[in-house]
Amino acid sequence: MKFSQRIQAVEDSRTVRFTALIARLRREGREVIDFAVGEPHFETPPEIIAATRGALEAGETRYGPVGGLPELRERLSGLFEGYGPENILITNGSKQGLFTIFQTICDPGDEVILPSPCWVSFTEQIRLAGGTPVLVPTRDHQLDLDAIARAVTPNTIAILINSPNNPTGAVYPGRTLGEIVQLVRKHNLYLISDEAYRDFVYDDQPPVNLFDDPEIRDQLLVVRSFSKEYSMTGFRIGYVAASRPMIQALAKLQSHLTGNVCTFAQYGALAASVLDPEQIQARRKELARKRELAWGYASSLFPCVRPGGAFYLFPEVLKHCRKNETAEDFAGRLLDETGVAVVPGEAFGGPGHIRISYALPEDLLITGFERIADALGGKGGLV
Numbered sequence: 200m201k202f203s204q205r206i207q208a209v210e211d212s213r214t215v216r217f218t219a220l221i222a223r224l225r226r227e228g229r230e231v232i233d234f235a236v237g238e239p240h241f242e243t244p245p246e247i248i249a250a251t252r253g254a255l256e257a258g259e260t261r262y263g264p265v266g267g268l269p270e271l272r273e274r275l276s277g278l279f280e281g282y283g284p285e286n287i288l289i290t291n292g293s294k295q296g297l298f299t300i301f302q303t304i305c306d307p308g309d310e311v312i313l314p315s316p317c318w319v320s321f322t323e324q325i326r327l328a329g330g331t332p333v334l335v336p337t338r339d340h341q342l343d344l345d346a347i348a349r350a351v352t353p354n355t356i357a358i359l360i361n362s363p364n365n366p367t368g369a370v371y372p373g374r375t376l377g378e379i380v381q382l383v384r385k386h387n388l389y390l391i392s393d394e395a396y397r398d399f400v401y402d403d404q405p406p407v408n409l410f411d412d413p414e415i416r417d418q419l420l421v422v423r424s425f426s427k428e429y430s431m432t433g434f435r436i437g438y439v440a441a442s443r444p445m446i447q448a449l450a451k452l453q454s455h456l457t458g459n460v461c462t463f464a465q466y467g468a469l470a471a472s473v474l475d476p477e478q479i480q481a482r483r484k485e486l487a488r489k490r491e492l493a494w495g496y497a498s499s500l501f502p503c504v505r506p507g508g509a510f511y512l513f514p515e516v517l518k519h520c521r522k523n524e525t526a527e528d529f530a531g532r533l534l535d536e537t538g539v540a541v542v543p544g545e546a547f548g549g550p551g552h553i554r555i556s557y558a559l560p561e562d563l564l565i566t567g568f569e570r571i572a573d574a575l576g577g578k579g580g581l582v
């Protein structure tokens with residue numbers, strides 16, 4: 200069977216693979232505590248469900264405009280001073296927004312700088328667009344500005360920043376982001392800001408909005424998601440905010456790729472966009488508490504940087520690995536012996552680590568960590 204070189208050059212998504220694995224194990228009767236999937240456990244707010252159902256009943260079941268529901272684009276553009284609906288493209292999740300961006304800006308040989316570890320799909324999406332991902336290691340999960348500056352070559356076209364970060368939970372301070380903006384301006388690059396976790400920042404850090412710097416706007420592409428903030432992962436709604444010519448170019452591709460995003464789902468997103476911010480604040484508070492709980496457990500077992508946002512921990516597990524064992528082997532053993540699923544760090548270019556998602560009910564969080572602690576203490580045979 201023939202497959203293109205393009206598809207042979209990439210791996211399937213290892214995070215998505217875990218969702219399927221856990222579903223299969225559960226079907227087989229295994230009890231699994233899911234620390235793997237990056238999906239908040241909160242219910243989708245009823246206002247969103249009602250608006251989606253209302254749209255279905257009102258017959259919003261046909262094709263819609265490629266760029267998205269005009270009311271939704273209008274509302275979202277209000278988050279970006281000076282922008283209008285033409286600066287917003289609604290996409291099938293931020294994942295497709297990013298895919299569309301790489302297809303639109305990359306030519307063969309173009310390099311995109313990615314601070315690493317990083318989300319599993321960035322590298323593969325860049326490769327699928329013919330570009331080259333250039334991984335620049337972070338230090339204690341924070342950006343290494345000198346290393347990023349050294350990684351810029353005449354082939355560099357963009358730097359991608361993801362704060363709060365998946366998989367580490369790191370939040371980058373304004374000063375650091377300011378330096379990145381300077382670098383992007385100096386070399387006339389694009390700055391892609393993946394803000395899927397923007398509402399999950401737990402410490403009193405002043406919020407950093409790259410868009411606030413007017414000097415960078417023509418080079419900036421902001422990618423956001425409804426998935427995590429409103430527990431709408433299955434709706435598949437995200438968006439890109441960028442200059443008008445960029446949005447036009449992205450929409451040109453989208454017109455051939457997906458056409459519009461699911462029409463009635465966009466009414467759900469519209470309802471989400473007017474939800475009482477108190478609801479999000481309450482979720483943030485709950486996740487902040489769980490961050491403390493999970494980090495307390497994890498740091499008693501592994502070296503683990505305290506994350507400032509998202510809902511992930513990224514501990515180093517080497518001291519618990521057997522001779523020649525990788526984090527992937529360790530994660531497999533953990534699943535077999537404790538029923539707790541985590542994602543091995545190799546998926547994110549962070550060997551020797553595992554990713555733990557703590558966005559789940561407290562009783563499961565505690566049971567999962569106690570099982571891991573028991574196993575690492577010898578009872579479960581993991582030592």
Ligand code: GLU
Pocket residue numbers: 212214215235236237238294318319320365
């Ligand atoms: N982004 C989430 C994760 O990292 C969901 C799966 C995916 O799309 O990668 O687990």
